[in-house]
Amino acid sequence: SQQGEEDPQALSIQEGENATMNCSYxxxxxxxxxxxxxxxxxxxxxxxxxxxxxxxxxxxxxxxLDTSKKSSSLLITAxxxxxxxxxxxxxxxxxxxxxxxxxxxxxAVQP
Amino acid sequence: DxxxxxxxxxxxxxxxxxxxxxxxxISEHNRLYWYRQTLGQGxxxxxxxxxxxxxxxxxxxxxxxxxxxxxxxxxxxxxxxxEQGDSAMYLCASSPGAAQPQxxxxxxxxxxx
Numbered sequence: 001s002q003q004g005e006e007d008p009q010a011l012s013i014q015e016g017e018n019a020t021m022n023c024s025y026x027x028x029x030x031x032x033x034x035x036x037x038x039x040x041x042x043x044x045x046x047x048x049x050x051x052x053x054x055x056x057x058x059x060x061x062x063x064x065l066d067t068s069k070k071s072s073s074l075l076i077t078a079x080x081x082x083x084x085x086x087x088x089x090x091x092x093x094x095x096x097x098x099x100x101x102x103x104x105x106x107x108a109v110q111p
Numbered sequence: 112d113x114x115x116x117x118x119x120x121x122x123x124x125x126x127x128x129x130x131x132x133x134x135x136x137i138s139e140h141n142r143l144y145w146y147r148q149t150l151g152q153g154x155x156x157x158x159x160x161x162x163x164x165x166x167x168x169x170x171x172x173x174x175x176x177x178x179x180x181x182x183x184x185x186x187x188x189x190x191x192x193x194e195q196g197d198s199a200m201y202l203c204a205s206s207p208g209a210a211q212p213q214x215x216x217x218x219x220x221x222x223x224x
Contacts, residue, residue, distance in 0.1 A: 004153070030210050031210055033212060033213075035215075040217075040220075041217050041218075042115070042117075042202055042204075042215035042216050042217045042218055043154065043202070043204075043213075043215040044215070045212035045213065045214070048212055088153045088154075090153075092210050097159070097166070097167060097209060098144070098156045098159060098167065099144075099154075099156065099213065100156065101146075101153030101154050101155070102153055103151075103152060103153055104151075104152070104153050
């Protein structure tokens with residue numbers, strides 16, 4: 001079964017608004033990664049945050065990590081219609097050598 | 112950047128038939144991963160290779176599934192005696208090393224009639 005849970009399952013916002021997605025995981029991690037998936041396509045890597053980091057920025061993306069709570073959040077600022085996609089967090093644990101994906105958040109940005 | 116390529120994109124087959132999918136990773140990446148994704152879910156890990164060595168297999172990978180990566184280049188995933196429950200998107204990804212971001216192909220969507 002999948003390790004991560006994401007919240008909310010679905011999110012609908014207007015263009016220009018911010019979108020926040022939350023992720024929880026179950027075991028210790030080496031890093032946590034966020035991916036985006038457009039319908040019918042493969043996943044695209046967005047950002048990676050290491051276990052010793054608390055916050056990371058990349059363009060309009062801001063990721064936080066709280067290892068004590070085993071949780072992460074992804075903030076997309078000033079959203080655009082093109083941001084419409086599913087977003088997945090994925091925990092990488094050094095002991096397991098693999099990514100464990102969450103259930104995803106389906107984001108819809110209305111123009 | 113040629114990216115990760117998967118073929119075919121779609122496969123429709125009858126229950127009980129064998130199917131084989133191919134993945135061509137980014138050429139300099141030594142790690143290759145296979146995942147299965149069903150509708151509304153995140154990808155589930157199936158197996159991964161470091162060069163030509165298959166280092167880990169998920170318990171999801173029954174004995175009807177086999178994967179190879181001859182010469183550490185492209186990889187194939189074969190499913191024998193397909194069942195209805197095998198219907199899913201099969202995704203391949205590659206990375207330059209452990210704990211690195213993975214680059215995904217667009218997947219092969221398998222439909223079992």
